[in-house]
Amino acid sequence: MVDQTSWMERYSRQILLPEIGGIGQKKLAKCSVGLVGANSMGLPFFLFGVGAGIGRWGVIDTSKSRAKEMDQQAKLRNPEINVKLFSPQKLKENVASWVNQWSIVVDLSNDSTIQLQLSSACQLTGIPFFSACCHGSTGLLFQAPCPFCLLTAPPQPTLSKKKSDLATMVPGLIGTVLAQKIVKFLLEPGVRLSPGLTSFCAEDSTFTNLTPYMNKSCPTCNIVNN
Numbered sequence: 001m002v003d004q005t006s007w008m009e010r011y012s013r014q015i016l017l018p019e020i021g022g023i024g025q026k027k028l029a030k031c032s033v034g035l036v037g038a039n040s041m042g043l044p045f046f047l048f049g050v051g052a053g054i055g056r057w058g059v060i061d062t063s064k065s066r067a068k069e070m071d072q073q074a075k076l077r078n079p080e081i082n083v084k085l086f087s088p089q090k091l092k093e094n095v096a097s098w099v100n101q102w103s104i105v106v107d108l109s110n111d112s113t114i115q116l117q118l119s120s121a122c123q124l125t126g127i128p129f130f131s132a133c134c135h136g137s138t139g140l141l142f143q144a145p146c147p148f149c150l151l152t153a154p155p156q157p158t159l160s161k162k163k164s165d166l167a168t169m170v171p172g173l174i175g176t177v178l179a180q181k182i183v184k185f186l187l188e189p190g191v192r193l194s195p196g197l198t199s200f201c202a203e204d205s206t207f208t209n210l211t212p213y214m215n216k217s218c219p220t221c222n223i224v225n226n
């Protein structure tokens with residue numbers, strides 16, 4: 001059972017916010033996130049999400065030690081949070097059944113194959129899906145990307161498996177912004193997530209909302225090919 005006094009102390013500053021309040025805080029405790037990627041983007045995303053009080057987490061990473069470190073960090077900050085670690089094998093076995101157990105799924109793997117696999121499974125199961133990646137001094141935040149359009153999209157250098165140059169603060173910033181984005185989304189009742197893309201440029205510290213790439217003949221996006 002949750003100790004009400006420590007719960008109030010832990011979240012008092014958020015509960016004072018009119019957009020969250022006691023009801024919103026309790027709602028966050030019941031929400032869950034399936035996260036793929038315990039890396040330099042995943043860690044700040046996870047820690048701010050845990051700090052905000054999202055109650056249940058499933059974390060997948062190719063590195064067992066990185067995923068374990070996240071679990072330990074969560075317990076230090078908030079012992080009420082439930083974190084379960086999964087091996088990447090889970091996605092190979094049955095990706096749809098894995099995504100279907102969470103309120104939302106977040107892909108921070110920086111791997112286009114995994115992004116496509118998760119976006120397809122989320123579209124099939126109706127689970128809201130967010131994804132982000134970084135390259136150089138740019139970060140990209142995807143919201144409900146269409147798997148059919150991703151299949152035919154021009155190659156994204158940001159999702160390359162190869163090691164590339166990267167401004168070190170970009171993943172941290174993208175992970176933090178995404179945590180804020182999903183807390184807001186989880187608190188809004190009955191909102192259907194529509195496709196969106198936001199780009200961050202570290203050189204001039206600007207965020208730009210872009211139109212996501214859409215294949216004109218995509219059956220899902222229902223765009224008529226002229």
Ligand SMILES: [Zn+2]
Nearest residue numbers: 146149218221
């Ligand atoms: Zn599409």
